[in-house]
Amino acid sequence: MEPTLSDFRKYFRTAVLTSVLATTLMASFNVYIDPYGIFRHMHLPNMGYAPLTWSRVAAAERMRGKCDVAFLGSSRVVFGFGTEMPNWGKWRLCNGALGGTSIAEQKTVVDFIVHKTSLKGILLFVDLHMFHDGRLYNHDWAQSRLNPERNRLNYLAWGLTSLDAIEWSTKLRGIWLPIFDKPKPEHTSSMETRGMIKTTLLRANMYRLFEGPDKTRQLFIEMLDEAQEAGLKVMVAIPAEHALQIEMLKTSNLWEVNKEWKRFLTRETFKRGIPLWDFETYNSPARSPIPMLPTDKPNPWWSDLSHQSKLLGDNTLERIQESVAGKSGTFEHNFGVELTPDTIEADLAQMDTDRLAWRAANPEQIAAYEQILAHIGQIDPTVWADLESNGTLSVDGVVRRGHGQGGAEIDLGDEGDIEF
Amino acid sequence: MLFNSYEFLFVFLPVTLAVHQWVIRRWGGRAAMGWLAAMSLVFYGWWYPPYLLLLLASTAGNYVFGRWVSSETRTPESRLRLLKVGVALNLFFLGFYKYTGFLDHSIETLIGYDLKLPQYALPLGISFFTFTQIAYLVDAYRGLTRAHDTLDYVLFVTFFPHLIAGPIVHHGEMLPQFHAARKPTSVDRAVGFTMLAIGMAKKVLIADWMAGHADKYFGMIHAGHSPTMIGAWTGVLAYHFQIYFDFSGYSDMAVGLARMFGIIFPLNFDAPYRSNNMIDFWRRWHVTLGRFLRDYLYIALGGSRSGTFWRYTNLFLTMVLGGLWHGAGWGFVAWGAANGLFLLINHGWRKLRGGEGTGRAAVISGRILTTLAWMIGFIFFRSITIGDAGVMFRTMVGLSHTGIGVMEQNLPLAFLAAFAITQLAPTSQRWLEKYQSVLVQGTDRLHWRPSLTWSPSQRWAVIIGLLFFACIPVIERASPFIYWAF
Numbered sequence: 083m084e085p086t087l088s089d090f091r092k093y094f095r096t097a098v099l100t101s102v103l104a105t106t107l108m109a110s111f112n113v114y115i116d117p118y119g120i121f122r123h124m125h126l127p128n129m130g131y132a133p134l135t136w137s138r139v140a141a142a143e144r145m146r147g148k149c150d151v152a153f154l155g156s157s158r159v160v161f162g163f164g165t166e167m168p169n170w171g172k173w174r175l176c177n178g179a180l181g182g183t184s185i186a187e188q189k190t191v192v193d194f195i196v197h198k199t200s201l202k203g204i205l206l207f208v209d210l211h212m213f214h215d216g217r218l219y220n221h222d223w224a225q226s227r228l229n230p231e232r233n234r235l236n237y238l239a240w241g242l243t244s245l246d247a248i249e250w251s252t253k254l255r256g257i258w259l260p261i262f263d264k265p266k267p268e269h270t271s272s273m274e275t276r277g278m279i280k281t282t283l284l285r286a287n288m289y290r291l292f293e294g295p296d297k298t299r300q301l302f303i304e305m306l307d308e309a310q311e312a313g314l315k316v317m318v319a320i321p322a323e324h325a326l327q328i329e330m331l332k333t334s335n336l337w338e339v340n341k342e343w344k345r346f347l348t349r350e351t352f353k354r355g356i357p358l359w360d361f362e363t364y365n366s367p368a369r370s371p372i373p374m375l376p377t378d379k380p381n382p383w384w385s386d387l388s389h390q391s392k393l394l395g396d397n398t399l400e401r402i403q404e405s406v407a408g409k410s411g412t413f414e415h416n417f418g419v420e421l422t423p424d425t426i427e428a429d430l431a432q433m434d435t436d437r438l439a440w441r442a443a444n445p446e447q448i449a450a451y452e453q454i455l456a457h458i459g460q461i462d463p464t465v466w467a468d469l470e471s472n473g474t475l476s477v478d479g480v481v482r483r484g485h486g487q488g489g490a491e492i493d494l495g496d497e498g499d500i501e502f
Numbered sequence: 503m504l505f506n507s508y509e510f511l512f513v514f515l516p517v518t519l520a521v522h523q524w525v526i527r528r529w530g531g532r533a534a535m536g537w538l539a540a541m542s543l544v545f546y547g548w549w550y551p552p553y554l555l556l557l558l559a560s561t562a563g564n565y566v567f568g569r570w571v572s573s574e575t576r577t578p579e580s581r582l583r584l585l586k587v588g589v590a591l592n593l594f595f596l597g598f599y600k601y602t603g604f605l606d607h608s609i610e611t612l613i614g615y616d617l618k619l620p621q622y623a624l625p626l627g628i629s630f631f632t633f634t635q636i637a638y639l640v641d642a643y644r645g646l647t648r649a650h651d652t653l654d655y656v657l658f659v660t661f662f663p664h665l666i667a668g669p670i671v672h673h674g675e676m677l678p679q680f681h682a683a684r685k686p687t688s689v690d691r692a693v694g695f696t697m698l699a700i701g702m703a704k705k706v707l708i709a710d711w712m713a714g715h716a717d718k719y720f721g722m723i724h725a726g727h728s729p730t731m732i733g734a735w736t737g738v739l740a741y742h743f744q745i746y747f748d749f750s751g752y753s754d755m756a757v758g759l760a761r762m763f764g765i766i767f768p769l770n771f772d773a774p775y776r777s778n779n780m781i782d783f784w785r786r787w788h789v790t791l792g793r794f795l796r797d798y799l800y801i802a803l804g805g806s807r808s809g810t811f812w813r814y815t816n817l818f819l820t821m822v823l824g825g826l827w828h829g830a831g832w833g834f835v836a837w838g839a840a841n842g843l844f845l846l847i848n849h850g851w852r853k854l855r856g857g858e859g860t861g862r863a864a865v866i867s868g869r870i871l872t873t874l875a876w877m878i879g880f881i882f883f884r885s886i887t888i889g890d891a892g893v894m895f896r897t898m899v900g901l902s903h904t905g906i907g908v909m910e911q912n913l914p915l916a917f918l919a920a921f922a923i924t925q926l927a928p929t930s931q932r933w934l935e936k937y938q939s940v941l942v943q944g945t946d947r948l949h950w951r952p953s954l955t956w957s958p959s960q961r962w963a964v965i966i967g968l969l970f971f972a973c974i975p976v977i978e979r980a981s982p983f984i985y986w987a988f
Contacts, residue, residue, distance in 0.1 A: 085957060085958045085959075087687065087688050087689070088688075089958045089959075090687070090688035090692040091691075091692075092958075092960070093688075093692045093959070093960070094691040094695055094963075096963035096964060096967065097692070097699070097963040097966045098967065099967070100963065100967025100970075100971065101699075101971040101974075104968060104971040105974055108974075225978075233509070235508060235513065236507075236509065236978075239508035239512055243974050243975055243977075244975055245975040245979065246978075
């Protein structure tokens with residue numbers, strides 16, 4: 083029997099309704115879970131969602147939410163402070179840090195804060211590698227509200243219906259769909275330590291092929307000025323690093339560069355009346371033994387060699403709060419040193435002394451470290467030359483590039499998955 | 503805006519459809535055509551509003567020239583002069599926006615002198631609406647255009663389903679439809695939505711997935727590294743299917759969108775990977791471009807009127823210029839030249855053998871050779887530079903000393919599935935042929951049995967609805983259609 087016009091009408095309606103209903107269901111699920119916190123205004127009090135920690139989309143939404151002071155910086159701040167932040171007196175804190183960030187990106191974050199949020203202050207944690215002139219933006223910046231060209235309709239539709247939103251909505255609820263990558267295997271701390279050493283030394287956007295800081299210095303100054311002109315309270319800190327991480331500055335011939343960078347930070351913050359704390363010293367957490375062998379115990383201060391744990395993050399926050407309140411004495415003298423033009427040279431000289439003392443007191447850690455250096459020396463470093471921004475070391479030891487364009491694959495051994 | 507974008511699918515299309523329906527009921531078909539013309543201009547201006555002026559100027563200018571060259575009160579000499587001026591102006595603007603940079607760069611490469619010519623962003627669709635209107639002008643001069651008014655012409659040029667990336671519609675096909683302003687029926691909506699869903703699926707679920715793999719290996723070469731031999735073949739195969747499903751998907755979407763408004767487009771893509779020779783291939787790949795090149799370039803150059811030598815010379819030149827039309831780069835010229843050469847070889851072979859073989863061996867070998875010839879050509883098309891194409895060729899035949907390598911785990915199956923679709927699945931228009939999805943069906947005859955052929959049943963409605971839905975989560979990850987760059 084030939085179909086009638088009514089059949090066609092019903093067909094069209096059914097087809098459109100099917101897609102609309104399926105899309106609505108998917109969107110409802112994504113609103114309910116809301117992995118990025120885009121639809122927090124629609125949440126009922128007992129929905130109890132926890133948006134992604136590391137995502138730039140989520141970080142931007144946190145800064146637009148109930149927040150007075152945002153913590154900015156790299157993955158060290160992302161993981162060291164988490165998203166559940168305590169109040170700071172009457173101020174509500176939030177974590178706006180971005181993994182693998184650069185000063186250029188932080189400048190756009192400050193632009194966003196000034197124009198799109200009602201924040202009252204920022205605590206900016208800076209690392210030397212953020213000042214690498216060659217660092218590029220991470221891909222999910224473009225998807226976030228930090229991107230000034232992000233179309234509002236596009237953004238909301240993406241948050242409701244995108245594959246990214248579905249992926250994280252399902253993963254946050256412990257549902258694994260076959261179309262997504264499986265959850266990454268657990269790695270022992272020792273694998274991460276060795277992998278992090280290789281990543282820090284060999285990746286072109288970390289210490290190898292370090293450029294500058296030249297352009298980034300100017301961007302940093304502009305960022306401070308813009309924040310202050312907008313009436314934001316600005317504070318700057320250098321986050322804690324483990325002594326092995328600090329040692330890699332020496333290995334990469336960046337020891338003097340690092341000193342010069344601290345002098346620059348001290349000059350520019352002091353003349354603007356901005357407090358600057360340096361946690362990158364040989365304090366107790368920095369000197370504590372880091373696991374290098376599978377039998378070594380995990381370290382409570384560090385989730386991996388490069389990233390502090392929440393415990394260290396909490397202590398950092400308390401130290402800064404104490405200092406802001408004009409108090410001292412709770413922590414050891416070199417945990418959070420306030421840098422000024424009067425004290426900087428003495429503090430830098432103390433670093434030289436403390437380094438030698440640490441090396442002398444930790445021969446096994448040094449020996450394991452130098453063994454890794456020897457292994458690295460066997461690898462052709464030119465293969466890293468074309469890496470752009472974040473890439474990862476894979477479980478099977480094959481290099482996967484992030485947004486770079488190629489390069490031969492090399493085997494760095496079974497060091498586990500490390501992401502910056 | 504892209505067809506595969508949130509703005510288009512969630513706002514533009516539903517609003518345009520709904521208001522179109524309302525306007526028809528309230529004021530009739532002609533008013534609805536006015537609405538479509540207005541929304542088409544919104545569609546074009548969304549990307550970069552200043553270039554809307556260029557589109558309007560081109561449309562207005564060509565309309566006026568069309569009136570002049572078809573005017574019976576003018577002398578034939580005067581009309582011919584006006585035609586030449588009109589065509590020249592069209593080509594001038596196309597050249598200005600599209601080829602200035604290429605000219606500058608080529609001269610600098612050849613003689614080391616930088617002309618410092620100003621360069622502007624390429625206006626979307628300029629290649630398409632220029633060719634559409636050149637054909638109109640030529641036929642207006644020949645007295646082949648039918649009665650139409652300003653609105654008909656505006657819509658003929660700017661109708662959004664074809665505006666950015668074709669098909670290159672012919673005035674003879676479209677002006678009568680716009681003039682008639684037929685009210686779309688339920689058949690139109692059903693067929694249109696089905697084609698739209700199929701097209702979108704081809705693009706975002708298949709073509710864009712393949713694109714990731716193609717980009718990896720072509721990008722690797724452009725960055726100065728050679729992939730393994732298998733890596734090179736992977737990149738080429740991935741692009742082979744990417745370009746097929748991208749263009750096929752776009753063509754289906756354009757046909758489907760037009761049909762939802764009661765307009766039937768010409769066929770533009772007819773299972774070219776089922777061709778057994780290059781002559782047949784170019785009757786199936788970008789059908790409307792082939793038609794334009796034949797009717798307005800090949801014949802204008804002299805066609806086959808001046809003997810065999812000039813016939814083949816004109817054919818070769820037409821293909822080279824067709825390559826250049828695709829893009830301002832030597833890679834596109836090389837692609838056009840390669841296809842021209844393969845066509846000449848095909849013609850020569852036919853003459854030598856007295857026709858095409860029809861036995862199974864001839865068909866299979868013909869298809870394999872046609873596929874290889876097409877691949878050779880598009881390696882130039884896809885590579886960023888001619889040098890990159892050279893590296894790709896060398897690597898594919900094992901001359902780059904990077905070893906054989908291994909294909910990624912899921913790719914062989916993916917390539918096999920894509921191959922099966924290109925060889926065994928009927929075209930979208932054939933699948934819906936009972937309801938005339940395109941003006942004239944192509945030569946590809948592959949059918950499925952009736953139980954698998956489309957009909958407006960609830961079963962198919964749910965399937966198509968789910969297919970459309972499946973595309974939505976990956977809209978954001980989708981890239982622009984390849985032909986939008988031209």
